[in-house]
Amino acid sequence: MVEHPTDEGLVCRGLVKTYSGVSVLKSVDFHVRPGTVVGLIGENGAGKSTLSSVITGVVQRDGGEMLLDGRPYEPGSPSEALHAGVVLIHQEIRLLPDLSVAENIYLGRLPSRGGRIDRSRMHRDAAEVLGLLGVDLDPRRPVRGLSMARQQEIEIAKALSRNPAYVIFDEPSASLGETETEHVLERIQNLRSLNTGVVYISHRLDEVLEVSDEIVCLRDGARVAHWPSGDVARTELVNAMVGREFTYEHVAPQPSRADTVLEVRGLSSRGKFTDIDFTVAAGEVLGIAGLVGAGRTEVVRAIAGVDRPDTGEVLVDGQRLRPGSPQCAIKAGVVMVPEDRKGQGLNLNRTAAENLALPWEKSLSKLGMVTRRTIARLAAEQRERLDIRGDMHLPVKSMSGGNQQKVLIGKWLVRDPRVLIVDEPTRGVDVGAKMAIYEIIRGLAAQGLAVIVVSSELEEVLGLSHRVVVLARGQQQGVLTREEATPQRVMELAFAGSGDGPLPSEQPSAPLLQSADATSGV
């Protein structure tokens, strides 16, 4: 690499930020040069987001200095940062679904001529920006119906259309699957070749390793490690993040017992999945792997009675479950921790204790009454059992992601279930909580529960499961034992049937378009 003068690029020296007496940034040094990608890693609460907020003017620093290409840089607001050429790409995608791709890219600064929007220029410019990124997309089409990866690409195009000198990505892959993430990473390579300085924040270390020229690790608001190249062992990254030796390899689970608890026979749902067949024994963890859009979530939703499948049946201890009834499934001991914690799992405005009690209030009532004391006792039990940190009698939204997830898992353990389904159990939680959740899942299986784990992280599925079902485009590609389930073999099956052939049933409805887009490799 060419030798750069030290003040070139975006330089932060001794940044300090304090929120109500707590230091979240303690004299952090940070440096991004044009044309390089800096990976920023750290556990939740390490200060990554605060650092990116300070750099992009979302919050003001309390100390230290920032220089942009040698000149003092003091953004008072995100728009000032934008004018200086520093753009933040959020974790959540914020596009307006009914506007066109081009309108989303130029929202708030639509080109006009003679008081009217200059559509032809807007479309031409948008096409040019998309072309720079190597994204093949019609700027005239509405955003609705595009896959998450596509939408993320539009966000990147939107940022790029402002000709930024520096782009900061705050966990862009949080809502994407592995192939989709690949595309985003390619776009980042494009940005680098355009001589843009990039900061890439992610929990997924493989991505950081793949894309970064250098890596910075924060822990508790301090910069604790810096690697001048992307060529680092991942255990070294993990150790720096958690500040102690950490064996990342999953412990080998215990062998499963023989008695079948859950049996799924010929489950099909038009346009979503066909002919799903498997059993789960007591004490066994069954993983479901596949690309995003392969139908993993749809299958477990049908098992838990959330959606009604068209054909097929689900049996628990030989008893057939009434399809499409969460109540019936819960009564039979089949419970599901959904992937969308905020939308389907917890009511964030209610207290943790109220959330825990919600499915069980009828059985908790004495003389037809549920008292605060009963609920408080229940909350204390689950808090103890799952090591939940935080006040159980405050709204759940006051807790960290990891603790929210523990509350959500605890909600389904109040009455001992027979079958526990967890869909993306560690999405958006930090490494420490992740390990704790893995231990909870292993512990529950060891006590004789049948467990189903769905996850986009291959490592998670393979590390936890005794057997793995692989889905591709709604078809069950195979059931692998722990020995057979190498990452290569699973990915081979997961990509089987992608790219060619129609979906399992003739026509995809609106939500399906999204999954079709996602699997066909965009």
Added chain:
Amino acid sequence: MSITNPTGRETTPVTDASSDGADRAHRPHRPEGRSLQGAALTVFRAIPGPLIGLVAVMVALSFMSPFFLTQQNLTNIVSQNSDIGIMAVGACLVILIGGIDLSVGSTLALSLMTSAWLFRQQGLPFTLCVVAGLLVGALVGLVNGVLSTYGRIQPFVATLATMSAGAGLALWLTDGNPINGFPGWYLALAGNKIAGIPLQAFILVGTYLLAAFWLRFRPSGRALYAVGGNAEVARLSGLNVTRIKIGVYMVAGVLAAVAGTIVGSRLDSAQPTAGTADLLNVIAVVVIGGASLSGGSGNMLNTFIGLMIIGVLNNGMSLLNVSPNLQPVVIGAAIIVAVLTDRGSRARILQS
């Protein structure tokens, strides 16, 4: 509990390893050693916001009019507003689950006219007619519930339709004519007093107590907060959201019919247009009581206080000879003040 803590042993090292202070920043900060000040603050926060408003209005009015703070006047306020108050209970329940019921006033009129018509024209025993009126209320609620759940029509639109239809049917029954001449015991419902307090005030307060108990202690009542807060979370938690919603609309319909019974007794006449002007007052009561129209928050105590604020304001303005045309302006201002202060206090609680 047969499952023991599966994490206990494994997670302890995590905390130990970070005893260098690394983990401290994550822990919630609890104020300690400010117990007296803290206790005073807790007490202050426990006072419902609308109550402060009610006390303020009452203190002001007791200085402005010598007639305001008399037992006669205060019981009047309660009994005059008993019909709106009972409808507000139903409206609050509907708003709690994230719905809205525009048809309360029409339901009142339709059920009252049905009772009266069955009694006068069909000669049925009066008790039976009252029961029939309540059934009509339940039926309108059932239609509202089914349209807004199975029919997937937004509750605003569904109840707008039943509001229109109900008002029309009430007029059509008697061609727009009122019906008079009811049994004496029926008139006593509004007129009679027990220990100096009108019977209708007892019915009003009893309804609130019953609803408050239901919402606080019964699983089916507590479920309304879950449904209003996030219906999908409630459904995935095994609650029958559809049945709960339909049930709530039916309760609201029955309560409107109960209010109709009181109105008929008070006027000694069944008017086909009775109640049709009450809708906005009913919703104003619930909103001043701090319930959110997006659902999931609100309670009976605050709704009752909201009722009293509207009742006291109207009564006070009459005592002070404020033009009746200006009275709705003051109610409008009260709604805005209530919502703004409520939002302010919520932000303060979140901050602390």
